[in-house]
Amino acid sequence: DTEVTQTPKHLVMGMTNKKSLKCEQHMGHRAMYWYKQKAKKPPELMFVYSYEKLSINESVPSRFSPECPNSSLLNLHLHALQPEDSALYLCASSQGGVGRGEKLFFGSGTQLSVL
Amino acid sequence: AQKITQTQPGMFVQEKEAVTLDCTYDTSDQSYGLFWYKQPSSGEMIFLIYQGSYDEQNATEGRYSLNFQKARKSANLVISASQLGDSAMYFCAMRETWDNAGNMLTFGGGTRLMVKP
Numbered sequence: 001d002t003e004v005t006q007t008p009k010h011l012v013m014g015m016t017n018k019k020s021l022k023c024e025q026h027m028g029h030r031a032m033y034w035y036k037q038k039a040k041k042p043p044e045l046m047f048v049y050s051y052e053k054l055s056i057n058e059s060v061p062s063r064f065s066p067e068c069p070n071s072s073l074l075n076l077h078l079h080a081l082q083p084e085d086s087a088l089y090l091c092a093s094s095q096g097g098v099g100r101g102e103k104l105f106f107g108s109g110t111q112l113s114v115l
Numbered sequence: 116a117q118k119i120t121q122t123q124p125g126m127f128v129q130e131k132e133a134v135t136l137d138c139t140y141d142t143s144d145q146s147y148g149l150f151w152y153k154q155p156s157s158g159e160m161i162f163l164i165y166q167g168s169y170d171e172q173n174a175t176e177g178r179y180s181l182n183f184q185k186a187r188k189s190a191n192l193v194i195s196a197s198q199l200g201d202s203a204m205y206f207c208a209m210r211e212t213w214d215n216a217g218n219m220l221t222f223g224g225g226t227r228l229m230v231k232p
Contacts, residue, residue: 040225041224041225042206042222042223042224042225043160043206043222044222045219045220048219056219088158090158090160092160101148101165101167102210103150103162103165104160104162104220105162106152106159106160106161107159108157108158108159109158109159111158
């Protein structure tokens with residue numbers, strides 16, 4: 001099983017809503033990531049969890065709140081988002097080692113629209 | 116300063132022909148890794164190929180090969196015998212430093228490849 005599964009695939013929410021994005025992997029990976037990708041732009045790193053601890057937060061606004069309940073799951077809780085937060089949110093995982101060649105496995109993403 | 120530069124926003128290639136996608140990078144590290152990912156319209160980022168800065172041989176993975184020129188800081192992707200399914204966005208990415216914090220990839224702006232039948 002080499003899949004990273006993200007749900008939902010599409011999400012439309014209002015600026016006052018609270019929603020969550022979910023990501024799951026069963027490859028035994030110990031590092032998990034959230035990336036944000038605006039249309040026609042490259043992915044931008046938001047958060048990194050390493051061994052279930054938040055290790056990197058790339059100055060993301062507090063309306064995005066990550067959570068890693070266990071080594072297989074990663075959530076992104078959304079609250080009071082702005083229309084400019086509309087984007088494709090990609091989850092990824094990697095083995096969690098220190099090798100420079102460690103590759104990331106990505107999910108298909110959640111396309112988020114904030115109205 | 117941009118660390119990864121992909122100068123071709125869009126490219127066409129005839130089916131069954133080879134195509135080269137350009138990537139140049141900027142780093143002061145001696146040890147780094149270079150990656151290429153493919154992103155079809157479905158959104159998923161698919162790993163294609165990896166080249167380490169100390170690797171003496173150019174990486175190859177099936178129809179994909181990486182033309183690594185360290186002195187020029189370029190890592191071009193070569194796709195041989197293009198197929199219609201190769202039409203997608205292609206991203207070059209670099210990992211400069213690594214520690215237990217995870218794999219910090221910086222992506223280039225991408226090249227959209229369109230394969231013509």
